[in-house]
Amino acid sequence: MEYSDNFNVTNCKSLFCVPLIRLIVCVLLLHHSSFLLSQVKVLGIPNIESFTKKDYKAGTSNWSIVSMNNGNILVANNSGFLDYNGVKWNLKTLPNRSIARSICLAESGRIYVGGQDEIGYYMADSIGNLRFQSIRQQIPSIHLPLEDVWECRAIGNKVCFRSTNKVFIYEESIGFEVIDPKGTIISIDDINGSFYYTDLTEGIVSVDSQIPLQLEGETLIGTQIVSILAFGEQEMLILTEQDGAYLVLDNIVRRIKETTFDIIKRFRVNCAVAISNGQFAIGTQFGGIVIIDQYQEVISIYDKSNNLINNDVRSLSTDAYGNLWAGTNNGISKLDLAGRIRVFSPDGDEQSSTYDIACANENLYIGTNTGLYRTGISKAGRSYMHDGFTKVPGSDGQIWGINVIDDKVLIGHNDGPYLLEDGSLRRLADRPGVWKFISTKDEYLYVGTYTGVDIYKWHFGVPIYYKSLEGFTESSRIIISVRENEIWVSHPYRGVYRLTHNDQFENVIIEKYGEAGGLPSGLGNYIFDINGIPTVTASTGVYSFDRVSNVFKENTNFHEIDSDEHNVRRLLNEGYYIAEHEVGKLNIVQESKDTIREIYPELNDVFVGGFENLYELDSNTILICTDKGVILYNSSNIGGNIAPNVEIHEVKLATRDNQILHAGYGVISEDNVVLQSNENAIRFLFNSFNHSERSKFRYRLIGLEEEWSDWTNELSKEYNNLSHGSYSFDVQTADMYGTTSVSKSYSFEIKAPWYLSSVAKLLVIILFVGGLLLIYIVPQKKYKTETKVLQLANQQSEEEIEILKSQQLESEIVHKNAQLASSTLHLVQKNETINKIRTEIESVRKTVKDPEAKKELKKVISVLSDDERLEDDWESFSVHFDQVHSDFLKRLKEQYPELTRKDRKMAAYLRMNLSTKEIAPLLGISARGVEIGRYRLRKKMELDTGIKLRKYMVEF
Numbered sequence: 011m012e013y014s015d016n017f018n019v020t021n022c023k024s025l026f027c028v029p030l031i032r033l034i035v036c037v038l039l040l041h042h043s044s045f046l047l048s049q050v051k052v053l054g055i056p057n058i059e060s061f062t063k064k065d066y067k068a069g070t071s072n073w074s075i076v077s078m079n080n081g082n083i084l085v086a087n088n089s090g091f092l093d094y095n096g097v098k099w100n101l102k103t104l105p106n107r108s109i110a111r112s113i114c115l116a117e118s119g120r121i122y123v124g125g126q127d128e129i130g131y132y133m134a135d136s137i138g139n140l141r142f143q144s145i146r147q148q149i150p151s152i153h154l155p156l157e158d159v160w161e162c163r164a165i166g167n168k169v170c171f172r173s174t175n176k177v178f179i180y181e182e183s184i185g186f187e188v189i190d191p192k193g194t195i196i197s198i199d200d201i202n203g204s205f206y207y208t209d210l211t212e213g214i215v216s217v218d219s220q221i222p223l224q225l226e227g228e229t230l231i232g233t234q235i236v237s238i239l240a241f242g243e244q245e246m247l248i249l250t251e252q253d254g255a256y257l258v259l260d261n262i263v264r265r266i267k268e269t270t271f272d273i274i275k276r277f278r279v280n281c282a283v284a285i286s287n288g289q290f291a292i293g294t295q296f297g298g299i300v301i302i303d304q305y306q307e308v309i310s311i312y313d314k315s316n317n318l319i320n321n322d323v324r325s326l327s328t329d330a331y332g333n334l335w336a337g338t339n340n341g342i343s344k345l346d347l348a349g350r351i352r353v354f355s356p357d358g359d360e361q362s363s364t365y366d367i368a369c370a371n372e373n374l375y376i377g378t379n380t381g382l383y384r385t386g387i388s389k390a391g392r393s394y395m396h397d398g399f400t401k402v403p404g405s406d407g408q409i410w411g412i413n414v415i416d417d418k419v420l421i422g423h424n425d426g427p428y429l430l431e432d433g434s435l436r437r438l439a440d441r442p443g444v445w446k447f448i449s450t451k452d453e454y455l456y457v458g459t460y461t462g463v464d465i466y467k468w469h470f471g472v473p474i475y476y477k478s479l480e481g482f483t484e485s486s487r488i489i490i491s492v493r494e495n496e497i498w499v500s501h502p503y504r505g506v507y508r509l510t511h512n513d514q515f516e517n518v519i520i521e522k523y524g525e526a527g528g529l530p531s532g533l534g535n536y537i538f539d540i541n542g543i544p545t546v547t548a549s550t551g552v553y554s555f556d557r558v559s560n561v562f563k564e565n566t567n568f569h570e571i572d573s574d575e576h577n578v579r580r581l582l583n584e585g586y587y588i589a590e591h592e593v594g595k596l597n598i599v600q601e602s603k604d605t606i607r608e609i610y611p612e613l614n615d616v617f618v619g620g621f622e623n624l625y626e627l628d629s630n631t632i633l634i635c636t637d638k639g640v641i642l643y644n645s646s647n648i649g650g651n652i653a654p655n656v657e658i659h660e661v662k663l664a665t666r667d668n669q670i671l672h673a674g675y676g677v678i679s680e681d682n683v684v685l686q687s688n689e690n691a692i693r694f695l696f697n698s699f700n701h702s703e704r705s706k707f708r709y710r711l712i713g714l715e716e717e718w719s720d721w722t723n724e725l726s727k728e729y730n731n732l733s734h735g736s737y738s739f740d741v742q743t744a745d746m747y748g749t750t751s752v753s754k755s756y757s758f759e760i761k762a763p764w765y766l767s768s769v770a771k772l773l774v775i776i777l778f779v780g781g782l783l784l785i786y787i788v789p790q791k792k793y794k795t796e797t798k799v800l801q802l803a804n805q806q807s808e809e810e811i812e813i814l815k816s817q818q819l820e821s822e823i824v825h826k827n828a829q830l831a832s833s834t835l836h837l838v839q840k841n842e843t844i845n846k847i848r849t850e851i852e853s854v855r856k857t858v859k860d861p862e863a864k865k866e867l868k869k870v871i872s873v874l875s876d877d878e879r880l881e882d883d884w885e886s887f888s889v890h891f892d893q894v895h896s897d898f899l900k901r902l903k904e905q906y907p908e909l910t911r912k913d914r915k916m917a918a919y920l921r922m923n924l925s926t927k928e929i930a931p932l933l934g935i936s937a938r939g940v941e942i943g944r945y946r947l948r949k950k951m952e953l954d955t956g957i958k959l960r961k962y963m964v965e966f
Contacts, residue, residue: 068087109158138673177198192211197235208238266306270308278294404434423443454466458499506537
């Protein structure tokens with residue numbers, strides 16, 4: 011029931027009245043609890059996980075609780091709005107920082123919250139953060155202030171709110187409609203798609219028509235109705251705060267089954283919710299959670315005595331995984347109703363270690379280290395009901411075995427052999443501690459004891475000690491018999507024994523099997539009866555006895571379950587096996603004879619070490635002996651059949667400011683988130699809401715890696731120094747059953763750094779080309795400049811050299827010309843002298859009379875006039891002349907081939923700038939002849955009259 015400053019639950023006039031009444035009622039209920047809890051109820055308690063206010067860091071009371079589709083739990087708390095994603099709790103305060111009283115989910119995804127004088131909704135923004143939007147201002151001012159908004163319920167996108175005195179119907183496109191009833195409003199409910207509210211003066215009223223339901227039978231007017239639920243296909247279940255529970259069929263109200271009515275009335279109801287299998291969970295003020303079934307029977311009560319955090323349950327909700335969430339006056343509890351595991355301890359809080367379990371005559375017997383416990387047991391649907399455990403008188407001490415033979419319950423006890431008779435234990439013999447009873451011939455039993463094997467004989471339905479097998483004194487805890495007169499005993503530290511005897515249990519032959527008998531060693535061997543064949547689970551492998559060769563041989567049929575990781579330790583009836591880190595069952599398909607392996611991962615490491623044991627109640631349900639009570643395991647429960655779901659609940663930059671990119675709410679955008687180049691470190695947080703310590707996760711970052719990572723228990727992954735490009739982060743989970751979820755993805759893009767942008771690339775290209783050009787042009791220009799300088803310097807040097815050469819050549823030419831002129835003058839003088847001599851000799855010859863003398867003088871004159879001598883002088887002259895005057899005569903001859911030798915001589919003398927007077931003797935002609943020779947030379951060279959012959963020859 012809700013409380014506020016303006017609404018009194020009872021008629022008490024003092025403020026301390028309510029706590030006082032609560033105390034009195036609690037005392038009465040504690041006194042009455044033995045009666046209530048002695049009623050038939052479900053065997054086993056589900057796993058209950060609780061959260062205190064220290065865990066969720068918020069207020070004490072939790073007024074309303076709902077589950078989102080992804081499993082997230084939302085709670086209206088004294089401190090505001092709580093959200094739990096399976097890993098951590100987050101608190102969001104309302105704008106006026108008031109208590110959040112109610113919460114509900116609309117089809118649109120809006121999370122509507124009602125508080126003290128506040129009403130509004132949370133909605134995810136673009137990055138998945140929940141933002142609150144108040145809609146209080148849309149309510150007409152005459153209906154303000156709101157006081158406490160105690161309830162809200164949604165059908166589609168239509169939301170109904172309840173305050174103490176008014177009903178508010180809200181639709182996004184329309185706004186608010188306000189109903190102002192005649193009396194105090196106690197509750198609102200949605201029944202078959204329609205809203206109803208309960209008015210203390212009018213009863214149950216339809217919101218749409220505002221007409222009260224016309225009900226007959228038990229009157230409900232004036233009762234504080236807490237909840238109305240559909241009960242089956244035609245009935246309604248009405249739960250009141252203090253007046254019990256009722257069913258309505260065809261508008262006729264009747265009480266629920268009387269015993270159930272009484273319990274509900276005594277505990278007082280706060281809330282209720284329908285759960286699976288036609289059952290209902292009822293949250294009470296004093297008794298925790300009461301579970302009733304479709305037959306109106308109370309089948310379970312969950313309170314502080316079995317781990318519920320608080321007995322005052324204010325709110326209830328189920329989630330997608332079959333869990334029941336309870337918001338209490340001092341914390342929050344999660345009950346794993348859909349899980350395969352239930353736990354119970356026959357001795358209550360003692361939680362003694364359990365060693366053996368058996369059923370007989372509709373009774374369940376459990377042997378513990380403190381004694382034997384019994385309860386009546388029956389099956390109801392998939393559940394087993396019991397009427398409460400009691401300790402069997404006379405059973406104090408360590409119970410090792412419970413064997414039902416011929417409907418007799420035989421007990422192996424630390425003190426010896428016992429028979430359950432008339433509800434108590436009867437000692438059968440004064441023998442040492444007993445492990446186990448097994449049947450043999452019709453009248454006899456084998457009994458494994460601390461010191462060997464005893465034989466008992468039936469006598470009027472009671473086993474009587476007969477004798478012990480001689481020669482064998484090993485502890486016989488692990489004992490089987492598959493043939494008459496043959497017993498197999500295994501000792502974990504001493505090997506495997508076969509004992510054979512005659513019909514009188516005499517002439518005992520003991521054979522020991524170890525390595526020589528086909529087993530891998532003499533240690534760690536446990537023997538079992540598998541289809542009539544002695545079968546040993548050894549330190550490595552499973553071995554079956556071959557009677558032909560009298561040795562154990564490895565049984566390959568168990569290779570599927572036996573490995574280095576899962577070495578088989580026990581093989582039990584009905585195909586169950588217990589291995590290291592694995593428990594399961596082998597089912598054989600009759601048609602194909604194929605073996606189907608069913609694994610029970612929840613049962614790993616729960617057994618009593620060395621005494622692993624389980625008992626099958628039916629093909630889906632087994633009881634497991636543990637060191638703290640018993641586990642009931644139902645493999646058909648939906649917990650193992652719900653596909654796991656993975657969520658990315660936070661994406662943020664792994665930088666100094668830890669900027670959030672996605673906060674976990676709403677739908678992840680399909681458009682890539684674009685990050686800057688320096689935002690290249692990113693962290694992902696993910697989880698599966700219903701994950702356990704055995705859940706595994708794997709991930710990959712498309713764009714960086716294509717392959718999935720190895721499976722891990724880590725709930726986060728960080729990437730650093732990512733290069734630019736497009737990425738998609740994928741994550742999957744696998745539950746303990748090996749079922750893999752659909753992957754969830756988050757896509758993003760990291761921009762290229764500025765220096766890799768298109769503009770930067772163009773700029774780089776320009777700079778690169780410019781650089782190349784500079785690299786090419788500058789040296790080229792420098793080269794050309796230097797070359798030009800060098801060329802100019804070289805040219806200047808060459809010019810200077812040419813000048814020097816010219817000057818030297820001119821000097822040489824001048825010198826040569828001087829030499830040539832000197833030679834020529836010398837030649838001229840010589841010729842003149844010779845001519846004078848010749849002339850004188852000719853004069854003398856004329857005067858000489860002597861013929862001989864004349865003849866001789868003539869010879870002299872002839873010698874002086876010799877042309878060959880003159881030609882030799884010319885040739886010598888020509889060579890020297892061409893050296894001095896650049897092959898003048900050679901060029902002249904090539905250009906003017908028609909010139910005679912005499913013409914060329916004339917040209918040479920003109921080139922030497924000799925006068926006519928100087929030329930005449932050289933040519934042996936007169937001055938007039940020189941003039942005529944010059945004329946002829948001009949004519950042959952076809953020179954114009956304007957051209958001076960001497961100048962032409964100098965320049966040629």
